[in-house]
Amino acid sequence: MELETFKITVLPLREKMFNFSRKLAEDTSDAEDVVQEAFLKLWNIRDKLDEYDSVEALAMMIVRNLTLDKLRKRRPQGPELDNLSLDSGTMNPAERLEQQDVVACVRRLIDRLPSLQQTIIRMKDVEGYEVAEIAEITGTQPEAIRVNLSRARKKIREQYLQLNGQRI
Structure with missing residues (x-):
């Protein structure tokens, strides 16, 4: 996927990705971080994005997983x-x-x-x-x-x- 196609396909998903992450994390700054990480992941696999039926679904799955990872790291760990x-x-x-x-x-x-x-x-x-x-x-x-x-x-x-x- 070329830069222009990436801009047209992926960047418009930013608001949807942000809102989804913010709902899960209940934190605006964490949601911003997650969206940035998701864009990086998508950019790194841009050559393979054409193989997916829905880039939007992939983006939302990445946002979900990154948000849950962030929540796990933030959550205080229980005693051993x-x-x-x-x-x-x-x-x-x-x-x-x-x-x-x-x-x-x-x-x-x-x-x-x-x-x-x-x-x-x-x-x-x-x-x-x-x-x-x-x-x-x-x-x-x-x-x-x-x-x-x-x-x-x-x-x-x-x-x-x-x-x-x-x-x-």
Whole structure:
């Protein structure tokens, strides 16, 4: 795609791209940054733009992904699973060690889950994302997020109880 064609095809999408990003990010300066990044990405792939059925759809997808990436980076991260503590201030060393063992066991059980369930349970229970946010980030329906989260929690609970039953 030549410069003139790029100007005619892509640059008029600026307002639509900006409004879409601003709705997602709820921040004007972030939306401006995203639109600029999107234009750069589109310019870098200008030779391949003719292969797409809709350059507008591609531009909006790029804006969506860049905005979501920016939101993820801006969002405060939750505590690491290792650092989670149920400490009431009165734990003795044996209780503290047992708690660390439980956390390590739960981490191993999460690692055994299917990748989508791992992602969902970490985003929801560790990082504190809401179901709607997880659905938007993963591109999955909220109902599917709830189902996968429920199945993941149930599987971890069953496996944990099974492991504890074997220890007793």
